[in-house]
Amino acid sequence: RKLPPGPMALPIIGNIPQLVYQSWKHKGIVPAFEFFRKQYGNVFTLWLGPFPHISISDYETNHEVFVKNGNNYKNRLLPPLFEHFNAGFGLLFANGEIWTEMRRFTMLTLRNMGVGRDIMEQRVLEEIDARCAELNKEEVDGKIIVNHGEFLDLMVGSVINSILVGIRFDKHNKNDFFHLKHLTHQLNDVFTIFDMMAPVWIVKNFFPKRYAKTKSGMNAVSDYIGRVAEQRWEDVKSGKYVLNEENPKDFVDAFFIKMEKENKNGGHPAYTIKSLQYVLSDLWLAGHDTTAVTLASGFNQFMNHPEVMRKAKEELMRVTNNGSRSLSQNDRIETPYFNATVAEIQRHASVLNVNFWKTSDAPTTINGYQLDSGEILTAQLGGLHANENIFKDADKFNPDRFLENEKLLHQLIPFGIGKRSCVGENLARSNLYLMFGNLLLRYDIKPHTKLPSTADQLPYTSAKIPDRSVNLEFVRI
Numbered sequence: 360r361k362l363p364p365g366p367m368a369l370p371i372i373g374n375i376p377q378l379v380y381q382s383w384k385h386k387g388i389v390p391a392f393e394f395f396r397k398q399y400g401n402v403f404t405l406w407l408g409p410f411p412h413i414s415i416s417d418y419e420t421n422h423e424v425f426v427k428n429g430n431n432y433k434n435r436l437l438p439p440l441f442e443h444f445n446a447g448f449g450l451l452f453a454n455g456e457i458w459t460e461m462r463r464f465t466m467l468t469l470r471n472m473g474v475g476r477d478i479m480e481q482r483v484l485e486e487i488d489a490r491c492a493e494l495n496k497e498e499v500d501g502k503i504i505v506n507h508g509e510f511l512d513l514m515v516g517s518v519i520n521s522i523l524v525g526i527r528f529d530k531h532n533k534n535d536f537f538h539l540k541h542l543t544h545q546l547n548d549v550f551t552i553f554d555m556m557a558p559v560w561i562v563k564n565f566f567p568k569r570y571a572k573t574k575s576g577m578n579a580v581s582d583y584i585g586r587v588a589e590q591r592w593e594d595v596k597s598g599k600y601v602l603n604e605e606n607p608k609d610f611v612d613a614f615f616i617k618m619e620k621e622n623k624n625g626g627h628p629a630y631t632i633k634s635l636q637y638v639l640s641d642l643w644l645a646g647h648d649t650t651a652v653t654l655a656s657g658f659n660q661f662m663n664h665p666e667v668m669r670k671a672k673e674e675l676m677r678v679t680n681n682g683s684r685s686l687s688q689n690d691r692i693e694t695p696y697f698n699a700t701v702a703e704i705q706r707h708a709s710v711l712n713v714n715f716w717k718t719s720d721a722p723t724t725i726n727g728y729q730l731d732s733g734e735i736l737t738a739q740l741g742g743l744h745a746n747e748n749i750f751k752d753a754d755k756f757n758p759d760r761f762l763e764n765e766k767l768l769h770q771l772i773p774f775g776i777g778k779r780s781c782v783g784e785n786l787a788r789s790n791l792y793l794m795f796g797n798l799l800l801r802y803d804i805k806p807h808t809k810l811p812s813t814a815d816q817l818p819y820t821s822a823k824i825p826d827r828s829v830n831l832e833f834v835r836i
């Protein structure tokens with residue numbers, strides 16, 4: 360009775376039957392959350408099995424809890440299977456000292472890449488140029504048929520790989536990327552609420568295929584990218600590769616520079632090759648699909664809302680003198696409609712159907728409810744972005760909502776909020792602005808044969824999957 364309200368829970372299984380029923384009835388887990396929110400308010404409790412989980416679906420309460428009292432909520436409830444594979448390392452599925460140190464280091468390193476000569480923007484623009492040059496070679500009868508899912512996947516993967524280990528994917532190593540993608544996509548199939556909660560021994564003994572898929576997906580990136588890092592470390596030690604302290608060329612360089620400094624002072628458990636492999640893998644896994652899914656959803660929205668695409672394009676053309684130069688992040692201030700469009704794409708795509716859960720470190724009061732330490736709660740982003748009280752006609756794709764009410768932009772939190780918010784937010788924002796914008800500037804785009812759907816293809820999993828089955832037609836401008 361001390362907990363925020365929610366549906367009546369049954370012993371052991373809690374509210375799982377109601378959640379399954381409402382997800383089935385409303386065609387997805389996010390509309391089911393919205394159903395519970397309407398019944399019980401912005402802060403409600405669902406018992407997922409024998410444990411109460413508190414979802415917060417409005418901005419003010421999330422800010423109060425995760426920002427003002429953020430120190431009490433920095434621990435993620437670690438899904439046992441993922442904790443098992445990551446062994447206390449990395450960013451996504453770790454807590455404690457190693458996570459704190461790695462988060463601080465990662466945020467600083469990515470921030471440094473975005474200031475001064477802005478390596479981040481440079482790499483994204485170079486990637487767009489190279490990818491478009493490749494695409495243009497496929498032109499037949501004045502148009503290029505593009506599988507946008509695959510095209511965007513590769514472009515985003517290449518940028519992340521180049522920021523992390525300085526290697527982009529070109530025609531020589533493209534297959535490495537598709538192999539990686541195949542393995543990591545297996546994780547999507549097993550990334551359900553069940554996998555987030557089930558004990559390791561149950562998955563290992565009763566669902567061995569699921570266990571094996573998760574393992575190979577988790578190991579794929581750390582093996583691939585870890586090999587590059589290991590080789591570079593060997594080269595650093597043998598003097599074949601010289602680190603430039605003033606100007607690290609990528610994330611791995613920055614890590615080695617810090618590791619050498621720490622080693623001189625006796626070493627630090629966060630700065631080892633093993634730790635680096637897990638961090639690289641987490642950055643890759645957390646950064647790739649989220650960005651590629653948002654881009655694919657965005658193009659699906661453009662196809663279904665050509666008037667929005669036209670208005671955005673007109674604005675971009677005006678700012679870049681009819682596309683005579685590339686769009687840069689410095690143009691943001693001059694592109695209010697396009698900014699609102701990207702915001703609406705992110706709201707609609709809201710890439711996590713169920714956000715990661717946190718545990719509280721100390722007793723707290725939320726909306727008058729006194730909670731013990733150890734309670735499980737989250738900023739339920741999917742629910743928040745579909746909250747009808749904040750975003751009227753939330754189902755509709757309508758960029759104008761952000762121009763009509765500027766305050767709405769603050770209530771949009773696709774990157775989460777507080778101590779566990781996204782560390783790749785700046786990189787993701789650069790990718791979205793520059794990729795959407797520069798592709799619109801270079802091509803007229805329309806659907807090939809039929810319209811892609813804008814609905815989530817698997818609404819019952821924890822992460823969103825957009826329709827990537829329909830090809831698009833690109834015509835050079």
Ligand code: HEM
Nearest residue numbers: 450642645646649650653715774775779780781782783787
């Ligand atoms: C459109 C793209 C992206 C979206 C929507 C997104 C969203 C999120 C969200 C919602 C979280 C969890 C917040 C929470 O637990 O409350 C998160 C965490 C994280 N994201 Fe992103 N992300 C994106 C891109 C990226 C990129 C490009 C990277 C890295 C290169 C990245 C790396 C991470 C990592 C490592 C975490 C875990 C942070 C921690 O636990 O300390 N993300 N992201």
